[in-house]
Amino acid sequence: MIVITTPTGDIGRQVVDRVLEGGEPVRVIVRDPSRLPAHVRARAEVVEGSHADADTITRALKGADGMFWLVPPAGFHDAGSARSHYLEFTRSVCREAAARGVRVVGVTSLGRGYQGEAGLLSAALAMDELIEASGVPYRALALPFFMENLLRQAPAIKEHGTFSMANAADRPLPTVATRDVAAAxxxxxxxxxxxxxxxxxxxxxxxxxxxxxxxxISDTLGRTVRYHQIPLSDFRTAMVQRGASPAFAQDMAAMVEAQNNGIYDTEPRNPGSAAATGFRQWCQDTLKLDTRP
Incomplete structure (x- = not known):
């Protein structure tokens, strides 16, 4: 039995489909089962609840062999730190998985060894340390910037021919497509x-x-698209003005600052383990569909 968290999320839903295709029995943890596709409800066992809840984790891991673990980011209005959010989510699964010998495949960040605060990325790396300390068999999928983050920019790309972030315009930014994460x-x-x-x-x-x-993006869409870099201080201020908690805005700003400082380059990557999807291919397959006139 394989337990999958976030089965309605960008990565989790793809993991569910791939594991079902592999013929293994699947159990999903989900707050709202009505959000599951019909084929998943028909073929997977459903545990209703949050995977931050100890009782839910206990029910879900009964008789399980493996688990896909992904902590959703803290809410936009959450007043607590990302580190506290990640660790509170993870403590119960560490205890239960260790007690039951369940192998865990988790989603985390590239950047182990980075010296400095990195907001959401530091929280994910602290989560890894907590899981590893429990002795659980663990494979940490260490990831950079998601290509799918750019889908939030699709309206601006479509209407104005621009996309904006606080990432340095001239700093290489490693990326990965969620379909490759799910496949791995x-x-x-x-x-x-x-x-x-x-x-x-x-x-x-x-x-x-x-x-x-x-x-x-310009080559793929056949029209000029330009990148606009937002000053980091303006990025943080704009988030608060849109209603984000100061803690959330600070964690996001710290993450981008760490990306600008090369956090993803501090952890060695084996060229042979590169994901299959290049940025141009992803633009052709995904971004182009979301920016059609």
Missing amino acids: AAALLLDSSWSGQARVPLAGPDNLTPDAMAEV
């Missing part, structure tokens, strides 16, 4: 041969700056 996670969940603990850095074959991304 499902492969590990379906492979019963591994044990122990290891990190699995995963990034696409490109290492483009935001300015270079704009050039690729």
